[in-house]
Amino acid sequence: MSYLVLARKYRPQTFDEVIGQEYITKTLKNAIESKRIAHSFLFFGPRGVGKTSIARILAKAINCEHGPTATPCNKCSHCTEITAGISTDIIEIDGASNRGIDEIRDLREKVRYMPAKGRYKVYIIDEVHMLTNEAFNALLKTLEEPPEHVKFIFATTEMDQVPATIASRCQKYNFRKLTVAEIVGLLSTILKKEKLNVDQRVLTLIARNSDGALRDAESILDQVISYSEGEVKLEDVEKLLESVNREMLASFANLLIDKNTQGSLKIIEDIYRAGYDPVLFIKYLAEYFRNLLIVKVTKTPEDFMEMIDPEEIKGLKLLIPVVTETKVVNTIKILTDLLESMKYSSYQRVLIEIACVKITRMDSLLSLPEVINRLESISAGTVSVPAEECAPEIEAPASTVKEILGTSVEKIPESGGSFSDIEEVDITDDSSENLKRIIKNWPVFVEAMKSKSRSLSPSLDSVKPYKVENNKVFVKAPSVYVVDSIINGAALIKEVFKETFKTAMEIVAVLEKAPEAGAKTDKAPVAYKPQTENREPANAEVKAAKDMFGGRILKKEEHGKI
Structure with a gap:
């Protein structure tokens, strides 16, 4: 007889053997015992947590010769055929390879026929989200009012891809990931039956690597047993799983906390030379700092950590006095951002090294x-x-x-004081005095404008006040563009001027006199026509952009000429 892998050999055959999905098994058992069995079920959740197994158990429970019963006997012909996968009344369909409308039409034709032996004909469609829209539409009517002898059980890992019209016609059951303790407990039971002794730390490592999927954990255990040749060692499992050992992880974390950039970069070099999985390494590192944060902020950290070695908790407690909560939180944030970035990068090592430098140099920021x-x-x-506190940049x-x-x-302007030093510009007959005060504090005015409009402040910085008259400040502009910019932003300029100088005055831009004919100049003539009208844009989005960036609305004939 060919070898049967552990995942199949120890597949649960009754509801009581299923672990981690108690509320689902209890609901289904109660429904069977009270004879309230729905005609369609939708099982959704991550891979390897028992969706297909429970679907088969449910099929046995309602077709058992001693049922319908919540505890199928697994001895009658119906139960044994379903367990062996040869029952003609239990039709398992792979949604990924039978996803078209033709397959669903064929299904609709066959559901009319009575079951060959059992009470019910059960259709188990795995990865149902892979069906096409046309196939789903063809299934709707049959799913809503199926024959009394037919039950549908759908399973999927992508619930969000199942149409609402399908989901609303089914009883929905959400399968969760299994905890590390649950997986370790079941693996221990399997090893006892296989008469093998394995270190608890090995099982914990396998459970953590399975990401809550029992099938993955059983497959890893199967592989580890084959590799170990009878004696399973933690070092062998770490090598097989490309997983960094906890000692190296703790050493690397300590180097980061001690701001030892060179030492931490050396460990990254060692990790790549040893062939460890860099993504898995960063995941474990983030988990390590998460545990450090839990130890630092709680009195009973064991309540928040699964199957953690007591020695590791002791090591984490030694770090409490030398690291702050802020640094731990920032480190976790850097590592989680790093994991997200690594998904889409072919330069993962560079990203890891950058994150390493960020963490070790964090305190200098x-x-x-x-x-x-x-x-x-x-x-x-x-x-x-x-001077010693200033950054080198x-x-x-x-x-x-x-x-x-x-x-x-x-900002303290180069040629004047701060905002609080500005004197109010009194409008008197002595306009020259007013002009001096404005020129003195003009840099302050330009800086104030930067917070309101980034496009207007360069224009104001390029002009020079030369006259104050009748509540107007006349300035010389170097180009027509600057003149138009000041005209278009007149309202905002007036507002900021009043906030700065405590006096409302209007800025009037005058173009500097062009050089006389025949005079030498290094500047090429500008092919630009001055704005003759200041139109308000009709479109709200255009108006918002104009208010934000300044400028003006071009005439149609100006397009392409500027």
Whole structure:
């Protein structure tokens, strides 16, 4: 007789043998005993958690010679044929390879015939989400009012791809992933029956690698037994699964916490040379820091960790005094972002090394509140920044910092004081004095405009005030574009001017006199016609863009000429 893999050999044959899906088995057992068996069921959830197994058990339960019963005997001809997969009344269909409308039409023709031996003809359609839309539509009427002798059981891993019209006609059961403890318990039972002794740490490692899928865990165990030749060692399993051992993981985490960039990069080199799976390594590293966070913020961390070695908890507790919650949280955030980035990159090692440098250099970066407090202190002139605390990079201008942080950061202009130093511009007969005050504080006005409009501030920075008269400030503009920009943004400019100088005045831009004919100039003539009208856009989106970026609306004849 050919070898039967563990996943098939120890497949559950009754509802009581199923683990991890208690609410589903209890509901189905009660439905059978109370004779309230629905005509269609939809089982959905991750792979390897028991969807098809429970579908077969349900088929046996309603067709058993001693039933319908919640505990099929597994001895009568109906039960044994269903277990062996040779029953003519239980039709299992692979939705991936029988997904067309022709197959569903054939099914509709056959459902009319009575079962050959049992009470019910049961159709089990696996991966039902793979059916085409036409196939689903052809199934609707039959599914809504099937013959009394027919039951449908659908199974899928992609519930969101099943049409609502199908799902609404079925009783839906959501299968969950199994816990590490549940998987370890079942694997231990299997090993006892196989008369094999395996270290508990090996089973825990297998369970963690199975991602909650019992079938995956049984397949890994089968492979491990074949590899080990009778004696299963933890090192052999780690090598087989391409899994980094916990000691190396703890060592790497300690290097990150100690800000040892070179040492952590060396371990990354060792991991790649040993052939370990880098994605699995980062997953375990994120889990390690998650456990560290749990140990740091809770009094009983064991309640929040599955099957963790007590020695590992002791090691985590030793790190509590040397690492802050903020650093642990930021590290976890970097690692989870790294895992997402690695899905779509062919340069995974580079991404891991960048993340490593980010974590080890994390403390050299100021937090957002610290940056704001430091800037406010500098702006107020109450603190000086020691040279040794300054970052080696070139200091960004205050306007850049303001744009990044979105906070009200005030810049000290080169030629004037801060906003609080500005004197109100009194309108007097002495216009020359008013002009001097405006020229002195013009850089402050330009900086204030940057927070309102990035497109207008360069234009204002390029002009030069030369006259104040009748509540108007006349400025010389270097180009027609600047003139038009100031005209179009007149309302906003007037508003910011009033906020800055505490006086409402209008900015009038005058084009600088063009060079006389025959005069030498390095500038090529600009083929640009000045704006003759300031039209408001009719479209709301265009108006919003105009208010945000400034500029003007082009005439039709101007298109392609600017």
